[in-house]
Amino acid sequence: MLRLEDLEIYKLSMDLGEGIWNLVTKWGYFEKDTVGKQLVRAVDSIAANISEGYGRYHYKENKQFCYFARGSLLETKTWLEKAKNRRLLSDVDYETISLDLVTIHKKLNAYIRSIGKTND
Numbered sequence: 001m002l003r004l005e006d007l008e009i010y011k012l013s014m015d016l017g018e019g020i021w022n023l024v025t026k027w028g029y030f031e032k033d034t035v036g037k038q039l040v041r042a043v044d045s046i047a048a049n050i051s052e053g054y055g056r057y058h059y060k061e062n063k064q065f066c067y068f069a070r071g072s073l074l075e076t077k078t079w080l081e082k083a084k085n086r087r088l089l090s091d092v093d094y095e096t097i098s099l100d101l102v103t104i105h106k107k108l109n110a111y112i113r114s115i116g117k118t119n120d
Contacts (some may be wrong), residue, residue: 059116
């Protein structure tokens with residue numbers, strides 16, 4: 001059985017959270033206090049929900065937490081768009097993060113489909 005830290009979707013989500021944190025910490029107080037906090041909480045919630053689901057004993061609970069993670073991913077997209085519209089991100093950072101979110105979204109959906117299936 002894989003450890004949580006070995007799950008690609010978990011590692012990608014953790015890396016994205018750290019990358020966004022590093023960007024947001026450079027913003028001014030007002031920007032961090034409004035958009036920044038929401039963006040960081042949303043992106044951190046992706047990995048947090050994946051890990052909480054992974055630690056559950058029943059696959060249905062794991063799936064439910066992955067659905068929460070997917071909701072957080074879409075919330076992250078909203079806050080990312082707000083940050084772009086308010087000129088808090090460069091075009092390059094916005095595009096890079098957006099592509100990362102697309103990748104994570106696809107891999108999360110694949111992971112959700114795999115939960116509960118046996119490898120007989």
